[in-house]
Amino acid sequence: xxxxxxxxxxxxxxxxxxxxxxxxxxxxxxxxxxxxxxxxxxxxxxxxxxxxxxxxxxxxxxxxxxxxxxxxxxxxxxxxxxxxxxxxxxxxxxxxxxxxxxxxxxxxxxxxxxxxxxxxxxxxxxxxxxxxxxxxxxxxxxxxxxxxxxxxxxxxxxxxxxxxxxxxxxxxxxxxxxxxxxxxxxxxxxxxxxxxxxxxxxxxxxxxxxxxxxxxxxxxxxxxxxxxxxxxxxxxxxxxxxxxxxxxxxxxxxxxxxxxxxxxxxxxxxxxxxxxxxxxxxxxxxxxxxxxxxxxxxxxxxxxxxxxxxxxxxxxxxxxxxxxxxxxxxxxxxxxxxxxxxxxxxxxxxxxxxxxxxxxxxxxxxxxxxxxxxxxxxxxxxxxxxxxxxxxxxxxxxxxxxxxxxxxxxxxxxxxxxxxxxxxxxxxxxxxxxxxxxxxxxxxxxxxxxxxxxxxxxxxxxxxxxxxxxxxxxxxxxxxxxxxxxxxxxxxxxxxxxxxxxxxxxxxxxxxxxxxxxxxxxxxxxxxxxxxxxxxxxxxxxxxxxxxxxxxxxxxxxxxxxxxxxxxxxxxxxxxxxxxxxxxxxxxxxxxxxxxxxxxxxxxxxxxxxxxxxxxxxxxxxxxxxxxxxxxxxxxxxxxxxxxxxxxxxxxxxxxxxxxxxxxxxxxxxxxxxxxxxxxxxxxxxxxxxxxxxxxxxxxxx
Ligand code: COA
Numbered sequence: 001x002x003x004x005x006x007x008x009x010x011x012x013x014x015x016x017x018x019x020x021x022x023x024x025x026x027x028x029x030x031x032x033x034x035x036x037x038x039x040x041x042x043x044x045x046x047x048x049x050x051x052x053x054x055x056x057x058x059x060x061x062x063x064x065x066x067x068x069x070x071x072x073x074x075x076x077x078x079x080x081x082x083x084x085x086x087x088x089x090x091x092x093x094x095x096x097x098x099x100x101x102x103x104x105x106x107x108x109x110x111x112x113x114x115x116x117x118x119x120x121x122x123x124x125x126x127x128x129x130x131x132x133x134x135x136x137x138x139x140x141x142x143x144x145x146x147x148x149x150x151x152x153x154x155x156x157x158x159x160x161x162x163x164x165x166x167x168x169x170x171x172x173x174x175x176x177x178x179x180x181x182x183x184x185x186x187x188x189x190x191x192x193x194x195x196x197x198x199x200x201x202x203x204x205x206x207x208x209x210x211x212x213x214x215x216x217x218x219x220x221x222x223x224x225x226x227x228x229x230x231x232x233x234x235x236x237x238x239x240x241x242x243x244x245x246x247x248x249x250x251x252x253x254x255x256x257x258x259x260x261x262x263x264x265x266x267x268x269x270x271x272x273x274x275x276x277x278x279x280x281x282x283x284x285x286x287x288x289x290x291x292x293x294x295x296x297x298x299x300x301x302x303x304x305x306x307x308x309x310x311x312x313x314x315x316x317x318x319x320x321x322x323x324x325x326x327x328x329x330x331x332x333x334x335x336x337x338x339x340x341x342x343x344x345x346x347x348x349x350x351x352x353x354x355x356x357x358x359x360x361x362x363x364x365x366x367x368x369x370x371x372x373x374x375x376x377x378x379x380x381x382x383x384x385x386x387x388x389x390x391x392x393x394x395x396x397x398x399x400x401x402x403x404x405x406x407x408x409x410x411x412x413x414x415x416x417x418x419x420x421x422x423x424x425x426x427x428x429x430x431x432x433x434x435x436x437x438x439x440x441x442x443x444x445x446x447x448x449x450x451x452x453x454x455x456x457x458x459x460x461x462x463x464x465x466x467x468x469x470x471x472x473x474x475x476x477x478x479x480x481x482x483x484x485x486x487x488x489x490x491x492x493x494x495x496x497x498x499x500x501x502x503x504x505x506x507x508x509x510x511x512x513x514x515x516x517x518x519x520x521x522x523x524x525x526x527x528x529x530x531x532x533x534x535x536x537x538x539x540x541x542x543x544x545x546x547x548x549x550x551x552x553x554x555x556x557x558x559x560x561x562x563x564x565x566x567x568x569x570x571x572x573x574x575x576x577x578x579x580x581x582x583x584x585x586x587x588x589x590x591x592x593x594x595x596x597x598x599x600x601x602x603x604x605x606x607x608x609x610x611x612x613x614x615x616x617x618x619x620x621x622x623x624x625x626x627x628x629x630x631x632x633x634x635x636x637x638x639x640x641x642x643x644x645x646x647x648x649x650x651x652x653x654x655x656x657x658x659x660x661x662x663x664x665x666x667x668x669x670x671x672x673x674x675x676x677x678x679x680x681x682x683x684x685x686x687x688x689x690x691x692x693x694x695x696x697x698x699x700x701x702x
Contacts, residue, residue: 001191001192001194001195002195003066003067003090003091004066004067004090004091004093004121004123004130004132004195005130005132005134005135005137005177005195005199006132006134006135006137007037007065007066007067007090007091007135007137008037008064008066009037009038009039009040009063009064009065009066009067010030010035010037010038010039010040010065010066010067010068010069010137010139011039011040011041011042011055011058011061011065011067011068011069011084011089012026012027012030012039012040012041012042012068012069012071012139013042013058013068013069013070013071013072013080013084014042014043014070014071014072014073014076014080015027015041015042015043015046015049015054015071016043016046016049016071017043017046017049021071022071022095022141023041023043023071023072024049024050025141026069026071026095026129026139026140026141027039027041027049027050027052028050028144029129029138029139029140029141029142029144030137030138030139031050031051031052032138032144033131033136033137033138033144033146034136035135035136035137035138035139036135036136037135037137038063039052040052040053040054040055040058040061040063040065041053041054041055042054042055042056042057042058042061043055043056044056044057057083058083058084058087058089059083059086059087061087064088065087065088065089066089066090066091067089067090067091067092067093067139068080068084068089068091068092068093069092069093069095069129069139070084070092070093070094070095070096070124070125071095071096071141072096073096073098074096074097074098074099074104074107074125077094077096077111077125078107078110078111078114081094081111081114081115081120081122082114082118084118084120085114085115085117085118085119085120086118088118089120090119090120090121091120091121091122091123092115092120092121092122092123092124093122093123093124093127093129093130093139094111094122094123094124094125094126094127094182095124095125095126095127095128095129095141096124096125096126097125097126098125098126099111099125099126099183099185100183100185101126101182101183108125108183108185109185111125111185112185112186115186116186121186121187122185122186122187123179123180123181123182123186123187124180124181124182124183124185125182125183125185126158126182126183127158127180127181127182128140128141128142128158128161128162128180129141129142129180130177130178130179130180131146131175131177131178131179132176132177133148133149133174133175133176133177133201134176134177134199134201136148140162140165140178140180141162142161142162142165143162143165143166145165145169146165146168146169146175146178147168147169147172147173147174147175148174148175148176148201149173149174149175149176149286150174150176150201150202150203150204150286150287151168151173151174151175151176151202151203151204151205151206151282151283151286152175152176152177152178152179152196152199152202152204152205152206153175153177153178153179153205153206153207153208154177154179154181154189154192154193154196154205154206154207154208155178155179155180155181155207155208156180156181156182156184156208156209156210156211157208157210157236158180158182160208160275161178161180161208164178164275165178167275167279171279171283171422172422172423172424172425173279173282173283173286174286176196176199176201176202176203177196177199177201177202179192184213188213188214188218189207189209189218189221190214190217190218190220190221193205193221193222193225193231194221194225196225196229197224197225197228197229202229203229203285203286204229204230204231204232204282204285204286205225205229205230205231205232206231206232206233206234206278206279206282207231207232207233207234207269208233208234208235208236208275208278209233209234209235209236210235210236212260212591212592213591215263215589215591215592215593216591216592216593216594216615218592219263219264219266219267219592219593219615220615222264222267222268222269223266223267223268226267226268226269226445226448227268227448230270230282230285230441230442230445230448231268231269231270232269232270232271232272232278232281232282232285232441233264233269233270233271233272233278234271234272234274234275234278235257235260235264235271258609258611258613259589259592259595259613260592262612262613262614262626263592263595263613263614263615266614266615266618266622267615268445268447268448270441270444270445277437280429280434280437280438281437281438281441283425283427283438284403284405284427284438284439284441284442285438285441285442285445287399287425287427288403288427288438288442289399289400289401289402289403290446291370291371291402291403291442291443291446292370292402293368293370294319294370294443295319295320295321295322295368295369295370295371296313296318296319296320296321296369296370296371296372296373296439297320297321297327297343297345297363297369297371297372297373298310298313298320298343298344298345298372298373298375299344299345299347299356299359299360299363299372299373299374299375300344300345300346300347300374300375300376300377301346301347301348301349301351301356301375301376301377301379302346302349302375302376302377302409303340303344303346303348305375305377305407305409305432306344306345306346306375307344308432308433309344309373309375309407309432309435309436310344312432312433312435312436312437313373313436313440315433315436315440316436316437316439316440316441316443317440317443317444318371318373318436318439318440318443319443320343320344321343321368321369321370322343323368324341324342326366326368327341327342327343327345328341330362330363330366330369331345331347331359331362333358333362334347334351334355334356334358334359334362335347336348336350336351338350339351344375345359347359349377349379353386353387353390356374356376356390357390357393357394360372360374360394360398360404361394361397363402364397364398364401364402369402370402370403371402371403371404371439372398372402372403372404372405373404373405373407373435373436373439374391374394374404374405374406374407375406375407375408375409375432375435376406376407376408376409376410376414377409377410378408378409378410378411378413378414387413387417388417388420388421391406391417391421391426391428392421392424392426395421395426395427403439403442404427405427405428405429405435405436405438405439406421406426406427406428406429406435407428407429407430407431407432407434407435407436408428408429408430409430409431409432414430415430418430459493460491460492460493460656460659460660460663461491461492462491462660462663462664464487464488464491465488465491465492465660465664466664468480468484468487468488468491469488469664469666469667469693469695471484472484472693472695473666473693473695476695477695478668478692478693478694478695479690479691479692479693480691480692480693484691485689485690485691486689488660488689488691489672489686489689492656492657492659492660493656494653494656494672494686494689495685495686496686496687496688496689497520497573497574497575497576497685497687498515498573498574499515499571499572499573499574500514500515500571500572500573501524501568501569501570501571501572502569502570502571502572503568503569504569505548505551505552507569508521508547508551508569508570508572509544509547509548511572512541512544512547512572513544515572515573515574516574517541517542517543517575518540518541518542518575519541519547519572519573519574519575520537520538520539520540520541520572520573520574520575521537521538521541521547521550521551521554521570521571521572521573522536522537522538522554522570522571522573523536523537523554523555523557523558523567523570523571524567524568524569524570524571525558525565525566525567525568526566526568527562527564527565527566528558528561528562528565533561534557534558534561534562535553535554535557535558535560535561536554536557536558536561537554538550538553538554539575540575541575547572551570554570555567555570576676576685576687577676577678577685578676579645579676579677579678579684579685580600580635580636580645580676580677581600581601581602581674581675581676581677582598582599582600582601582636582650582674582675582676582677583597583598583599583600583601583605583611583671583672583673583674583675584596584597584598584650584653584654584657584671584672584673584675585597585657585669585670585671585672585673586616586657586658586660586661586667586669586670586671587668587669587670587671588661588667588668588669592615593615593616594615594616594617594658594661594662594665594667595613595614595615595616596613596614596615596616596617596618596623596626596654596657596658596661597611597612597613598611598612598623598626598627598630598650598654599611599612599630600630600632600635600636601673601674604630604632608631608632610630610631610632611630612626612627612629612630613626614626614658616657616658616659616661616662617655617658617659617661617662618654618655618658619655620651620652620655623651623652623654623655623658624647624648624651626654627647627650627651627654636650636677642679643679643680644679644680645677645678645679645680646677646678646679646680646681646682646683646684647677647680649677649678649683649684650675650677650684653672653675653684653686657670657672664693666693666694666695667691667692667693668692668693668694669690669691669692669693670689670690670691670692671689671690672686672687672688672689673687673688673689673690674687674688675687
């Protein structure tokens with residue numbers, strides 16, 4: 001990776017003397033960008049390009065080349081890759097389009113295969129290049145003029161990436177790196193993140209993702225990176241149509257958006273809703289100091305926008321300083337009689353510019369106030385020139401000490417101030433929500449440091465689980481029978497209702513006495529699949545007498561339903577008392593690997609889709625967060641005089657299933673449905689568990 005971001009020699013294969021061609025543009029950007037190493041234009045017909053000696057092939061260059069930028073038409077790419085391999089070039093950035101994104105997957109696979117054979121790594125194909133501030137290298141065909149700074153952008157969309165170069169200039173955003181990943185035939189986001197997390201110049205990473213290839217690795221890498229640096233992601237495909245467009249655009253799979261959203265949150269990634277929001281966040285995050293605590297103070301000259309800012313703080317998770325006595329003391333010098341020193345601190349329209357500056361100074365100097373939200377409504381007496389200078393001074397005093405955001409509201413005067421200060425990098429916005437949103441992102445990013453690490457499955461009997469799966473796999477089955485699934489559940493400490501199959505009435509009575517009343521009884525016949533329809537199920541049997549009656553009724557009903565049915569006997573099972581019905585499961589997502597799910601049963605999951613997802617395995621804390629994140633959570637907290645349910649016990653089951661699915665990669669689906677959750681302290685009971693697996697996966701396991 002070092003040789004990609006700080007190469008000791010760059011070849012541009014397909015460099016051209018024709019200024020309209022991409023191969024020309026790349027050479028020009030490399031030279032204009034101030035790259036300190038040697039650049040070798042490769043073109044069989046030219047002697048010299050932009051003042052640099054040209055070579056017919058990379059192999060004709062004697063010096064060491066670390067990086068090759070390939071800008072030849074698709075049909076020529078394969079021999080070029082082979083030649084670069086012979087030359088010992090470490091990395092190739094293949095700009096050429098016309099591979100898997102248009103269905104030419106085989107051609108792309110061949111290129112990767114040839115590259116692998118000679119140890120060459122590939123970025124692309126179908127990319128616009130790479131910019132690295134560490135080497136002052138602009139090996140893109142973008143407009144040039146990228147300013148160095150602390151933000152690394154990794155983008156799957158080339159067009160958006162090129163447009164971002166222009167936007168970074170207009171937003172005065174400096175970049176540490178800009179990488180286009182295109183078709184991700186070899187190197188993907190995870191590889192780049194592993195480099196960027198250790199890169200000293202990079203303070204924050206912005207990812208634009210359309211489709212995810214190795215989602216499991218991406219999530220794992222992201223959870224590690226976000227502990228050290230903030231990562232902001234924009235992913236297209238939020239809407240169903242958007243997802244389809246993204247999938248066809250990149251030829252890769254766009255993971256279901258709800259899953260993506262939950263996994264990103266769990267990995268500590270900040271997901272922005274728009275490119276503008278993402279830009280606002282990364283710009284603020286790359287510059288703002290780390291807040292020394294959670295509490296923010298809103299200073300305003302207008303009550304209305306103060307209230308709006310309070311709402312925005314709630315939405316973006318920004319806490320407000322609430323010590324009334326200290327607030328009154330801190331602002332007493334600037335507060336008019338009719339103002340309010342409650343937070344939001346309202347200086348009213350009477351406040352002069354110097355009152356305003358003084359109030360912000362008070363926030364800066366108070367050790368319990370950790371960040372400031374400065375709101376200003378234009379007044380009849382506002383003087384733009386004065387005000388602009390004032391905000392500039394306030395920002396200069398805050399910078400490096402406490403985070404501050406400004407929101408200015410008014411006419412052309414305010415619009416001019418906003419434009420001027422933004423161009424200087426001051427975090428000033430027109431709308432209150434726009435101002436609070438980056439501050440919220442900063443706080444959320446800060447909370448990543450104490451996210452829990454990975455859990456282990458040490459307390460589970462995985463040997464038993466594997467034995468059962470292997471035996472079932474030998475029979476060519478991809479699912480477990482009820483008794484096998486129950487044994488797996490037992491091995492991870494989850495008990496299912498006890499049950500016995502009885503062939504005679506006498507056996508049935510004995511089984512019920514052993515299990516203990518109340519019991520459930522079901523007909524057992526391979527000819528009767530829908531037992532309830534056949535009148536083959538009896539619930540809540542309280543004693544021997546009820547059981548004997550029910551036994552006879554079940555046999556009678558079954559014979560009437562299907563006279564030819566062979567009846568093996570009845571199953572007598574423990575009656576599980578009703579509780580709040582939940583569903584807990586883990587299933588293997590094609591893009592992200594095992595994903596844990598929690599939801600309330602019945603209509604809540606089927607109609608309202610009220611479920612939460614996280615990457616498995618989940619920690620205790622994450623399991624609790626998942627449960628608390630569903631809309632129907634109040635039902636578990638207890639409604640209408642009912643007590644709180646045993647949420648801890650439900651979280652334990654969730655954690656266990658997720659650990660199991662993570663440890664036994666052959667399990668593709670495991671679902672406990674329903675899991676009855678009882679009152680606090682009374683635990684949970686699994687009523688049924690279903691396990692699907694892929695016997696082939698087991699063979700692949702190391
Ligand atoms: N070695 C070295 N040079 C070679 C070569 C080889 N094997 N084969 C061709 N060349 C030279 C050509 O002679 C030409 O130089 P010239 O102008 O001196 O004749 C140069 O390489 C470029 O080849 P050309 O045939 O003119 O192609 P082009 O510049 O029109 O297009 C691509 C090449 C790669 C730009 C084009 O195929 C493409 O993929 N465009 C899309 C790029 C894109 O959008 N990428 C994704 C961005 S997100």
